Amino acid sequence: MKKIWIIYDVPQYENNKWFAKRLKDGLVGAGEAEVVMKEDLKEPFELPDVAVVRTIDPGLSEYLESRGVRVVNPARVSKICNDKRLSYELAKSCGIPFQEYYDLEAGKEVPPEAFPVVVKTVSGHGGKGVVLCGNLYDLSKAGDFFKNDKIIAQKLSGDGKSGRDMRVYVLGGKIYKAVLRVSKKDFRSNYSLGGKALPAELKPEEEAMVYKIVEGLGPNDLIGVDFLVTDEGLLFNEIEDVVGMRMLYSVYGIDAAAVFADYIKSLL
Ligand SMILES: Nc1ncnc2c1ncn2[C@@H]1O[C@H](COP(=O)(O)OP(=O)(O)O)[C@@H](O)[C@H]1O
Ligand SMILES: [Mg+2]
Structure with missing residues (x-):
């Protein structure tokens, strides 16, 4: 039987226990599924055949993939999705329109006519690392606030x-x-x-x-x-990349964990 890890970090697991259980239950019979906390992963361990990564950690995905594990999503996906700059460069290479952005990390300056701008951490989620800046002073305050993060500034779309x-x-x-x-x-x-x-x-x-x-x-x-x-x-x-699925339940009444479990089974 194929061994499957469903990997969370502790905070993410605390918020998604119900989903994790449903996902695991949905895999019963198809594989030997286990919910694993990233914090508990210490070598040596016996690697799984498949790792469903539900923690945001591109390095972990890359490591597992390099050891021959089938990672859901693949490491390249995790890397691009968790750096907004790489995501916009991907969109650019695909010819898909997006709001122009300035890579403040790379020393890019925001021209006065670009304000108001949306400042965001390149790896943020859930809107938490996203603020609106009306002028250079706001921008410098945002820079101080996010001093431990890489940030970009992007032209605002809409009324703010x-x-x-x-x-x-x-x-x-x-x-x-x-x-x-x-x-x-x-x-x-x-x-x-x-x-x-x-x-x-x-x-x-x-x-x-x-x-x-x-x-x-x-x-x-x-x-x-x-x-x-x-x-x-x-x-x-x-x-x-580690996409939340609550909206699928609330809007369409879809048992998203069961749908995801069926998809994972199709990989085994
Ligand atoms: N350039 C922008 N103009 C207008 N609204 C934006 C812009 N960028 C982000 N937002 C709004 O802020 C939300 C959070 O930004 P997003 O880039 O998705 O960061 P996160 O990864 O934290 O969700 C978006 O869902 C959107 O509603
Ligand atoms: Mg978002």
Whole structure:
């Protein structure tokens, strides 16, 4: 029987215990599945055949892959998705539009006409490392605040008071479901910050954009491709590698853990 690790870190596990259990239960019979805490991983250990990585740690994915483990998602995906600069460079190479950004880490300056800008940590999640800066003074305060993180500044899309995003779930390289996230009280529409999630359908040209990104990214298992929604159409925003699936439950009533488990079984 194939050995499967479902890897979490302790804080992530605390927030996702129910999902972790459902995922593990969904794999019963197909493999020997175990929920493993990253903090407990100390060599020597017997490596699994498959590792479902639900902690954000590109280095861990790379290590496991180098040891012959089939990592879900592959290490290249984790690396690109967890550095917003690499994600935007990918979009650029695929010809997908995105809001112009300035790599402050690389010493890029924000020209006065670019304000207001959205400052974000390159590896942040859940909207927590994302702030709006109206001028150079705000930007310097953000720089101080994020002094331990790599940050970028990006032109603002929208009015800075409300937010609209499109999340596209891609499973096994195929578009699975789209969800529109809307916030009326914050420019960040993250679900974890109170954004409202609604069912959405993509237009054919939007689907084509998603597939260009998905192909450029290389083989991937389960990702969330996110866009800012503007009056002129979608602008690529980021890709989530350890993508949360609560919205699939709340919007579509989908047992996402069972769907993911079935997909993992298809890999065995
Ligand atoms: N350039 C931007 N213009 C307008 N809103 C933005 C911009 N960048 C991000 N946002 C809003 O902030 C949210 C969080 O930013 P995001 O880049 O997705 O970081 P995180 O990885 O923390 O989710 C997005 O979902 C979107 O609603
Ligand atoms: Mg986001």
